[in-house]
Amino acid sequence: xxxxxxxxxxxxxxxxxxxxxxxxxxxxxxxxxxxxxxxxxxxxxxxxxxxxxxxxxxxxxxxxxxxxxxxxxxxxxxxxxxxxxxxxxxxxxxxxxxxxxxxxxxxxxxxxxxxxxxxxxxxxxxxxxxxxxxxxxxxxxxxxxxxxxxxxxxxxxxxxxxxxxx
Amino acid sequence: xxxxxxxxxxxxxxxxxxxxxxxxxxxxxxxxxxxxxxxxxxxxxxxxxxxxxxxxxxxxxxxxxxxxxxxxxxxxxxxxxxxxxxxxxxxxxxxxxxxxxxxxxxxxxxxxxxxxxxxxxxxxxxxxxxxxxxxxxxxxxxxxxxxxxxxxxxxxxxxxxxxxxxxxxxxxxxxxxxxxxxxxxxxxxxxxxxxxxxxxxxxxxxxxxxxxxxxxxxxxxxxxxxxxxxxxxxxxxxxxxxxxxxxxxxxxxxxxxxxxxxxxxxxxxxxxxxxxxxxxxxxxxxxxxxxxxxxxxxxxxxxxxxxxxxxxxxxxxxxxxxxxxxxxxxxxxxxxxxxxxxxxxxxxxxxxxxxxxxxxxxxxxxxxxxxxxxxxxxxxxxxxxxxxxxxxxxxxxxxxxxxxxxxxxxxxxxxxxxxxxxxxxxxxxxxxxxxxxxxxxxxxxxxxxxxxxxxxxxxxxxxxxxxxxxxxxxxxxxxxxxxxxxxxxxxxxxxxxxxxxxxxxxxxxxxxxxxxxxxxxxxxxxxxxxxxxxxxxxxxxxxxxxxxxxxxxxxxxxxxxxxxxxxxxxxxxxxxxxxxxxxxxxxxxxxxxxxxxxxxxxxxxxxxxxxxxxxxxxxxxxxxxxxxxxxxxxxxxxxxxxxxxxxxxxxxxxxxxxxxxxxxxxxxxxxxxxxxxxxxxxxxxxxxxxxxxxxxxxxxxxxxxxxxxxxxxxxxxxxxxxxxxxxxxxxxxxxxxxxxxxxxxxxxxxxxxxxxxx
Ligand SMILES: CC(C)(COP(=O)(O)OP(=O)(O)OC[C@H]1O[C@@H](n2cnc3c(N)ncnc32)[C@H](O)[C@@H]1OP(=O)(O)O)[C@@H](O)C(=O)NCCC(=O)NCCS
Numbered sequence: 044x045x046x047x048x049x050x051x052x053x054x055x056x057x058x059x060x061x062x063x064x065x066x067x068x069x070x071x072x073x074x075x076x077x078x079x080x081x082x083x084x085x086x087x088x089x090x091x092x093x094x095x096x097x098x099x100x101x102x103x104x105x106x107x108x109x110x111x112x113x114x115x116x117x118x119x120x121x122x123x124x125x126x127x128x129x130x131x132x133x134x135x136x137x138x139x140x141x142x143x144x145x146x147x148x149x150x151x152x153x154x155x156x157x158x159x160x161x162x163x164x165x166x167x168x169x170x171x172x173x174x175x176x177x178x179x180x181x182x183x184x185x186x187x188x189x190x191x192x193x194x195x196x197x198x199x200x201x202x203x204x205x206x207x208x209x
Numbered sequence: 210x211x212x213x214x215x216x217x218x219x220x221x222x223x224x225x226x227x228x229x230x231x232x233x234x235x236x237x238x239x240x241x242x243x244x245x246x247x248x249x250x251x252x253x254x255x256x257x258x259x260x261x262x263x264x265x266x267x268x269x270x271x272x273x274x275x276x277x278x279x280x281x282x283x284x285x286x287x288x289x290x291x292x293x294x295x296x297x298x299x300x301x302x303x304x305x306x307x308x309x310x311x312x313x314x315x316x317x318x319x320x321x322x323x324x325x326x327x328x329x330x331x332x333x334x335x336x337x338x339x340x341x342x343x344x345x346x347x348x349x350x351x352x353x354x355x356x357x358x359x360x361x362x363x364x365x366x367x368x369x370x371x372x373x374x375x376x377x378x379x380x381x382x383x384x385x386x387x388x389x390x391x392x393x394x395x396x397x398x399x400x401x402x403x404x405x406x407x408x409x410x411x412x413x414x415x416x417x418x419x420x421x422x423x424x425x426x427x428x429x430x431x432x433x434x435x436x437x438x439x440x441x442x443x444x445x446x447x448x449x450x451x452x453x454x455x456x457x458x459x460x461x462x463x464x465x466x467x468x469x470x471x472x473x474x475x476x477x478x479x480x481x482x483x484x485x486x487x488x489x490x491x492x493x494x495x496x497x498x499x500x501x502x503x504x505x506x507x508x509x510x511x512x513x514x515x516x517x518x519x520x521x522x523x524x525x526x527x528x529x530x531x532x533x534x535x536x537x538x539x540x541x542x543x544x545x546x547x548x549x550x551x552x553x554x555x556x557x558x559x560x561x562x563x564x565x566x567x568x569x570x571x572x573x574x575x576x577x578x579x580x581x582x583x584x585x586x587x588x589x590x591x592x593x594x595x596x597x598x599x600x601x602x603x604x605x606x607x608x609x610x611x612x613x614x615x616x617x618x619x620x621x622x623x624x625x626x627x628x629x630x631x632x633x634x635x636x637x638x639x640x641x642x643x644x645x646x647x648x649x650x651x652x653x654x655x656x657x658x659x660x661x662x663x664x665x666x667x668x669x670x671x672x673x674x675x676x677x678x679x680x681x682x683x684x685x686x687x688x689x690x691x692x693x694x695x696x697x698x699x700x701x702x703x704x705x706x707x708x709x710x711x712x713x714x715x716x717x718x719x720x721x722x723x724x725x726x727x728x729x730x731x732x733x734x735x736x737x738x739x740x741x742x743x744x745x746x747x748x749x750x751x752x753x754x755x756x757x758x759x760x761x762x763x764x765x766x767x768x769x770x771x772x773x774x775x776x777x778x779x780x781x782x783x784x785x786x787x788x789x790x791x792x793x794x795x796x797x798x799x800x801x802x803x804x805x806x807x808x809x810x811x812x813x814x815x816x817x818x819x820x821x822x823x824x825x826x827x828x829x830x831x832x833x834x835x836x837x838x839x840x841x842x843x844x845x846x847x848x849x850x851x852x853x854x855x856x857x858x859x860x861x862x863x864x865x866x867x868x869x870x871x872x873x874x875x876x877x878x879x880x881x882x883x884x885x886x887x888x889x890x891x892x893x894x895x896x897x898x899x900x901x902x903x904x905x906x907x908x909x910x911x912x913x914x915x916x917x918x919x920x921x922x923x924x925x926x927x928x929x930x931x932x933x934x935x936x937x938x939x940x941x942x943x944x945x946x947x948x949x950x951x952x953x954x955x956x957x958x959x960x961x962x963x964x965x966x967x
Contacts, residue, residue: 053550053552054602071638101603104552104604104640133637135606135637
């Protein structure tokens with residue numbers, strides 16, 4: 044350790060599991076970032092998906108989280124695709140690599156799971172930063188889904204997906 | 210008829226063996242067998258009782274032992290057994306009496322003498338203990354434990370010279386001194402040395418230390434002692450060398466650094482700390498504050514230490530105490546930046562002591578407010594260097610906001626404190642500490658319910674943290690939400706016992722007893738409240754009792770320095786704030802029971818007419834009866850559940866305490882230890898007065914007033930008590946002339962010269 048390596052020692056990123064004891068922190072993150080009221084069943088499912096739901100710590104403070112769910116798909120070759128339901132970083136902690144750390148974790152584990160063919164998600168058409176973020180990570184922008192978020196002013200969304208190479 | 214025929218005599222020997230080997234059932238069978246033939250054999254009967262007591266039949270046990278004694282009053286065995294019975298019940302006074310009887314009959318019985326001496330130590334009956342130990346020593350002069358025990362007793366009595374004499378005599382009598390390192394021998398020598406140190410002749414102590422040096426295993430203790438003695442002998446340079454070595458080994462030990470400073474004549478008990486009186490080796494002439502030049506030297510010393518030991522916290526913190534003015538701003542700035550960057554949650558706690566100096570408080574406030582502005586604008590602590598270097602992590606602003614909120618809370622600027630904690634929460638809403646601090650601010654603002662809600666938010670963010678859970682329980686109790694508190698508390702208690710709240714009692718969670726007792730008190734439930742305060746008293750009784758086994762253990766293992774420290778701690782035990790709080794509350798409850806036997810008014814009864822109050826009380830009683838019934842049902846349910854261990858509380862309402870014949874006597878029992886241990890606390894006497902005046906003990910009440918008056922004549926409670934005392938004296942018709950004379954004698958002290966002849 045170098046004595047003036049301020050950045051190394053004061054920019055520590057670590058991922059952690061979600062469990063019933065810290066579920067409150069995940070809820071808090073989602074509540075402030077996403078204007079959607081998730082049902083209790085959403086959080087119950089989160090506890091079941093193992094590595095596909097994670098929280099991220101910045102200098103030991105919990106500041107970001109990702110929650111995915113596996114969808115059954117019509118194609119027989121890939122029984123489920125992975126859907127990213129929420130991926131959010133608290134505003135003061137953006138552009139520090141936390142989103143990348145979480146997304147990479149998801150992509151890695153998805154690639155290991157042979158049954159997963161692709162990872163996809165929806166982003167509001169106006170959410171420039173998220174679009175830039177996902178494109179940077181090799182997601183392709185697919186069709187526009189009109190009125191995907193019926194309760195929002197900007198209710199249209201793009202579907203983005205990344206096909207996993209086996 | 211003590212003599213038994215051969216066969217039974219052998220059997221009797223056998224049952225004594227059984228007892229030693231803890232074979233109680235077998236022993237009992239043997240005893241029954243003898244008693245079949247010789248139903249009036251006293252010693253066997255007593256043994257039967259002893260077995261019963263170990264088989265959990267206490268009442269029968271006493272009956273049999275007493276019966277045995279009646280058959281054979283002249284048997285030391287019977288008396289010894291009786292003593293053992295009392296001892297097992299922790300009734301040491303009675304046990305002691307029985308042993309005295311036993312020894313009258315068999316004065317050189319080693320077993321009894323040993324047990325006897327343990328009781329005497331437990332009861333701090335030093336004179337008698339010394340006598341017993343002398344006797345043991347005469348009987349077994351080669352036994353080390355008897356020598357050491359004697360020395361400890363003299364030491365505890367303050368007779369250091371005699372203690373040293375005994376130890377020296379023993380050391381001289383040793384034929385083969387261990388050549389290899391021997392821990393027990395080493396501890397004895399160090400103990401010997403520590404008594405010399407306490408005795409005060411430092412040269413003697415130092416010489417002795419040199420002489421034992423090669424036998425001592427605890428090398429660090431030798432160096433600490435040597436440095437301490439050298440300092441006292443003004444041999445600064447030698448002391449400095451030792452302290453430098455000690456600091457090198459543990460640069461976070463405040464005492465070592467302080468020692469080093471002293472050896473350099475650079476130690477100044479700062480006005481901001483109260484601990485200065487507790488360091489005995491501070492030269493009496495040391496001025497309280499350093500000159501500018503000295504300050505510079507101290508700061509230079511710490512600079513040097515920080516470079517040598519960059520990971521030491523103490524070396525970073527201590528300069529904050531020393532530095533003043535601009536120098537303070539400089540060292541505080543560095544310390545703050547380092548801590549805020551790293552994210553040290555305890556930063557404010559580390560700093561707040563410095564606020565005793567209002568200049569430092571202001572300097573700290575300015576620093577952190579500047580950080581806030583600069584971090585928001587440039588992402589750096591320092592606005593001036595804004596275009597060079599790395600940006601700070603976002604947590605730096607978070608911890609800064611957190612600090613500022615605590616700063617304003619501490620200085621009781623509640624609105625600002627709340628505004629800042631909300632800002633911090635908006636920044637990072639997942640940080641548990643923020644909600645805890647919000648709770649604390651609201652508590653200080655006198656809003657227990659909102660405080661509780663904030664604390665519960667904190668708890669819900671981290672359900673596995675027992676500390677937060679406990680805090681939340683405490684805040685629920687402060688808001689008088691007892692049921693919620695119990696539910697929350699039992700999230701962390703054992704699941705396999707019938708009454709989970711009992712687990713808190715088993716764990717001796719005194720904070721819980723006190724907080725819940727105080728809540729019951731606020732709600733006018735005196736029985737429940739008293740139950741909790743008596744629980745605290747019981748814990749202290751147990752702490753006192755817990756030392757019993759150490760009287761043997763420590764002498765055997767030679768851990769004498771710790772043993773003496775333990776004895777001294779036990780002697781002061783009941784000055785602990787928890788005990789004092791229990792006394793305060795219990796006295797208040799009992800006094801209330803005397804003043805308002807119909808039950809006291811609670812907050813919600815304010816402004817009610819007498820009739821309304823009566824109706825309210827009836828309603829409350831009904832609710833209590835209902836709760837009682839529900840409780841009985843639950844008890845039946847649990848009794849039927851084989852997975853639950855333990856019993857339910859027999860008296861959850863604390864009726865036992867409500868029904869006491871002598872509430873004031875009970876209150877006095879709580880207070881007595883304080884009268885002995887804490888005569889310098891004015892409360893001790895104020896609470897005493899409330900009891901004595903109601904007991905109509907005018908002289909004792911007078912004495913309490915005089916003591917309180919001597920401590921602080923301007924105390925507000927005392928002023929009210931003086932009025933009451935004067936009224937009661939005036940109203941009393943049948944004061945004895947002798948009593949009246951004493952009161953008259955002291956009247957002027959309490960009421961001033963002009964009041965003479967009331
Ligand atoms: C999208 C989001 C998760 C990104 O998280 P993040 O931790 O800031 O992302 P990273 O720091 O790992 O950024 C990785 C890269 O993504 C791109 N990116 C991220 N945010 C960007 C922005 N606002 N503008 C342009 N590019 C951006 C950049 O290329 C960035 O690399 P760089 O910082 O080296 O230039 C975060 O902005 C967020 O939580 N937004 C709100 C929630 C949301 O919209 N979620 C998506 C719907 S599920």
